[in-house]
Amino acid sequence: MKNRLSLFNVTSLALGFAFLYLPILLLVVYSFNASRLVTVWGGFSTQWYGALFRNEALMDAAWVTVRIAFLSASLATVLGTLAALALTRYGRFTGRTLFTGMVYAPMVMPEVITGLSLLLFFVAIGFDRGFWTITLAHTTLTMCFVTVVVQARLLTFDRSLEEAAMDLGAPPLKTFFAVTLPLISPAIAAGFLLAFTLSLDDLVIASFNTGPGATTLPIKIYSQVRLGLSPEVNAASAILIGIVTIGVTIATILSKRSLARAERNAL
Amino acid sequence: MARSLTKRLVSGVVPAVPFLWLVVLFLVPFLIVLKISLSDPVVAQPPYTPVFDWSDIGGFFGKLDLENFEMLVEDGIYLDATLSSVRIAGISTLLLLIVGFPIAYAMARAPVRHRPLLIALIILPFWTSFLIRIYAWVAILKPEGLLNQALMGIGLIHDPIIILNTEAAVYIGIVYAYLPFMVLPLYASLERMDNTLIEAALDLGCPPWRAFWAITVPLAMPGVIAGSLLCFIPAVGEFVIPDLLGGSETLMIGRQLWSEFFSNRDWPLASAVAILLLIILVVPIVIYRDVEARRLETQR
Structure with missing residues (x-):
């Protein structure tokens, strides 16, 4: 009786997933369209993928985007992990309320505000806009997401393991690297991936903080999309979707395996 | 030592x-945004009077005034944009609840071994680019787009329906893009619900709809609140969705800020719009922070 899905439940799930996946599927299918008119099917062709790789401006933008995403996600992972440790292991220090406020606010704050305020800050201190301003802006936004992911892990794991290490005479720093860090590393990895994806994806904050020579892929795609549908954008999107799907699938399989291994070791 | x-x-x-x-x-x-929103625009690069002229602190404070905010109030477009942003975000949040609840409910009732897969399927679209997912809807909603082709193909309509560049398209876009943010908190609170409570109510002769309202809905309330805030707050300041799907008719405050900044190059006015947007959102943001902090504490 319990846990049996009714017809209504099955229908909601089917409609829900159709709603979520059909637009993405159509986008990918139409990237193989021979016609320049994106919504009229003119036969199968891979010509837009060829055109994409010959489009140097788009390729440059992709390279800039990946470098920014990698740098900002790395910085955000370090800062976010430190922030999570501060929030879970330091009790009630002065400024804690302000700290939690500054961690949660950027996650829900409309991007136009974050983007504008950072830009005005960079102009006020005379920092040239470009690659580094986007990187710093993305680090600030994404470190908050890393904090929440790592914090959730720190709050649920068994602290007696840390206490045992300390009781046996391990200094705090050694305890951290030998016990805490391995235990929270899946959450840190998940935080890094989240930060990387968010940076890869961001249009608004990057648009405010960009400068000469720092056009990111979303800025480039947005300027093309504003002019109308473009089969090249479909092809670029299909590639990005492919990369993300493969990445997420591998990550899921790996985390399942490490979970299975941990369970075996526990037996 | x-x-x-x-x-x-x-x-x-x-x-x-x-x-x-x-x-x-x-x-x-x-704080810089706040200061610049109080300063005057000049035709220069950067296009506002400098904020930090340390040699002239007294003169600097003398130059601050509420001119930009007076302009926001006098020019009706900003007030209209604010009201319509709150209305669009509010209606979208309600639609998200209506669409998201049945999905979260079905996920919470699914066999335990299927749940990780269902959660992964809800999250996966979130990992693909937001911009791309909104772009996908342009091809679907256009007058000669895929939806109209399909509806005309099966003979349901004879003339294309206009959806793209209307407010309806903005609702579709927001519901589509924000659905994971609504479903996951709802699922988290529904999953913890004790099914025997419902069974007991039904055994005692309570009609199913009343059991739903008296037991399921109150127990799902933390999820409803978290999900609604998580959708409402960013939706009020949304830029990409109204810009790509809403057409020129759809007024939203985030878009207004964008055009003040990029088209009119009036940085002080753009800052004033940002402050206005923040004033609207400060209460929901504070509530959200408290809800989230409490949730993490109770997880312990």
């Missing part, structure tokens, strides 16, 4: 580094 000093230094660095980072790159920029 030296060792305890290192220890104290190390343990002090942990909270200090991220704290300082956020103060410098989140709090200070904010």
Whole structure:
């Protein structure tokens, strides 16, 4: 009786997933369209993928985007992990309320505000806009997401393991690297991936903080999309979707395996 | 001695580094927006009177005024944009609840072994680019787009329906893009619900709809509140969705800020719009922070 899905439940799930996946599927299918008119099917062709790789401006933008995403996600992972440790292991220090406020606010704050305020800050201190301003802006936004992911892990794991290490005479720093860090590393990895994806994806904050020579892929795609549908954008999107799907699938399989291994070791 | 000093230094660095980072790159920029919103625009690069002219502190405070905010009130477009943003975000949040609840409910009732897969399927679209997912809807909703082709193909309509560049398209876009943010908190609270409560109510002769309203809905309330805030707050300031799907008719405050900044190059006015947007959102943001902090505490 319990846990049996009714017809209504099955229908909601089917409609829900159709709603979520059909637009993405159509986008990918139409990237193989021979016609320049994106919504009229003119036969199968891979010509837009060829055109994409010959489009140097788009390729440059992709390279800039990946470098920014990698740098900002790395910085955000370090800062976010430190922030999570501060929030879970330091009790009630002065400024804690302000700290939690500054961690949660950027996650829900409309991007136009974050983007504008950072830009005005960079102009006020005379920092040239470009690659580094986007990187710093993305680090600030994404470190908050890393904090929440790592914090959730720190709050649920068994602290007696840390206490045992300390009781046996391990200094705090050694305890951290030998016990805490391995235990929270899946959450840190998940935080890094989240930060990387968010940076890869961001249009608004990057648009405010960009400068000469720092056009990111979303800025480039947005300027093309504003002019109308473009089969090249479909092809670029299909590639990005492919990369993300493969990445997420591998990550899921790996985390399942490490979970299975941990369970075996526990037996 | 030296060792305890290192220890104290190390343990002090942990909270200090991220704290300082956020103060410098989140709090200070904010105060700068507030200041610039009070200063006057000039035709220059950067296009506003400098804020930090240390040699002339007295003159600097003399130059601050509420001119930009007076303009926001006098020019009806900003007030209209604010009201319509709140209305669009509110209606979208309600639609998200209506669409998201049955999905979250079905996920919470699914066999335990299928749940990780269902959660992964809800999250996966979130990992693909937001911009691309909105772009996908342009091809679907256009007058000669895929939806109209399909509806005309099966003979349901004879003339294409106009959806793209209307408010309806904005609702579809927001519901589509924000659905994971509504479903996951709802699922989290529904999953913890004890099914025997419902069974007991039904055994005692309570009609199913009343059991739903008296038991399921109150127990799902934390999820409803978290999900609604998580959708409402960013939706009010949304830029990409109204810009790509809403057409020129759809007024939203985030879009207004964007055009003040990029088209009119009026930075002080753009800052004033940002402050206005923030004033609207400060209460929901504070509530959201408290809800989230409490949720993490109780997870312990």
